[in-house]
Amino acid sequence: MGRVIEIDELTKRYGDTTAVDGLSFTVRPGRVTGFLGPNGxxxxxxxxILLGLVAPxxxxxxxxxxxFGEHPRGLRHVGALLDAGDVHGGRTARAHLSALARTNGIPRRRADEVLAEVGLAxxxxxxxxxxxxGMRQRLGIATAxxxxxxxxxxxxxxxxxxxEGVLWVRGLFRRLADEGRTVFVSSHLMSEMENTADDLVVIGRGRLIAAEGVVAFAARGARxxxxxxxxxxxxxxxxxxAEGAAVRPVQDGALSVTGLPAARIGELACRxxxxxxxxxxRTASLEEAFMELTADSVEYTAKETP
Structure with a gap:
């Protein structure tokens, strides 16, 4: 069922500002792929651009x-949630989805089916x-x-x-991927990507930083x-x-050791x-790896107060 998303040397400039800079990556079906990067x-x-709303x-x-624009009846081909607030406030959820169903050749019964699925019946x-x-987010997911x-x-x-909603969405993404669909999720919540995504695409200042599995990204991002x-x-x-390790005290009187594997530490202690x-x-968390690998790509950073 799933289809491949292909981004190839994608570039977008707004005047003197380059928002996307020669970006290339692939998103494959049957996987949940997280799309990460600092603000901006x-x-x-x-x-x-992928949805045809902006020209590259x-x-x-x-x-x-x-x-995307070459595919007729777009909602049958790609479902998307970009802005949950982009719905006419005077319409009911059923009317909103029914109108989209008509224009995309989708049976009207689907409106009530997806509203029930997202908990808005x-x-x-x-x-x-x-x-x-939160209800608008659920409606946006129903639209997708x-x-x-x-x-x-x-x-x-x-x-x-x-x-509860976060757990539901996590399960939904997993089910959609298991059905063979291509699931591409942009988020700033590192913990959720660690629990949800199979693969990651990480960008900074419009350029690719990494495109790999979650475990591989975390492992190479931090010691x-x-x-x-x-x-x-x-x-x-x-x-x-004396063996070249770095040792520092952490909470509850423990020590954090880098530079030596656990087996070697045990041998030295025994000796x-x-x-x-x-x-x-202890492996690095996704958030630690993300912060380390994107440190040079953060556009705005807070200053410490004296």
Whole structure:
């Protein structure tokens, strides 16, 4: 069912500002692919070009080998949530989806089906202007699902959702990918991408930083460390630093060790007669890797207060 998204040397300039700069990557079906980058990195511009809402300065953005505009009845081909607030507030959710269904050759029953799927069945007859942000997000997701498309794009889909809603969206993305659909999710929530995505596309200042699996990205983005607990912190620190490791104290009296694997730390402790209460290898979190690899691409940074 799924189709490939292909971004090839994509460039977009607004006057003297380059929003997207020679960007190339591929998003494949059957996977949840997270689209990450600091504010101003070019994520939304890339998605808008992909949907034919913005013309590129150069390069191409295609779905299944063709620009979005060349596919008739677009909602059957690509479903998207870009701005949950972009709905006429005077319409009911049912009327909004029914109108989209008619113009895309979709059976009207789908409006009620997707409203039930996203948890808005009881609010289907209410005007959207009275919806909360979380309800608008659910309506935006319902809109994306309306045509049962093989490709789905979501820009910050978790905004305004409560914890139950976040869990529901996480399960929804997994199910859609398992059905063979192509699921492309732009988000600034690193923890959610760590729990949801299979692959990542990371950009900064409009350029590609990484396109790989979540585990591979986290592993190369920051040094691995080992958490150690011992009643003889001074003795162990001396033994480890003599071997070239970096040792620093962390919370609850533990030590964080980098530069040596856990097995070697255990050997040195045994040789020196140092008892160990904990020896836990720790991989970098996605957020740590993201912060390290995008540090040079952050457009706006807060200054520390004196």
């Amino acid at each position: 990195a070019g994520k939304t511009t890339t998605l808008r 300065t150069g390069g191409s953005a295609t779905v299944d080998g063709a620009p 009881e609010a289907a007859g209410k005007r959207v202007g009275g919806y909360s942000l 699902l309306l045509g049962e498309p093989p490709v789905l794009l979501f820009d910050e889909p978790l905004n305004g959702l409560d914890p 691995l460390s080992v958490t150690v607990r011992t009643p003889d912190a001074a003795g162990l620190t001396a033994a480890l630093t 020196g007669g140092v008892p160990l209460h904990e020896l836990s290898p």
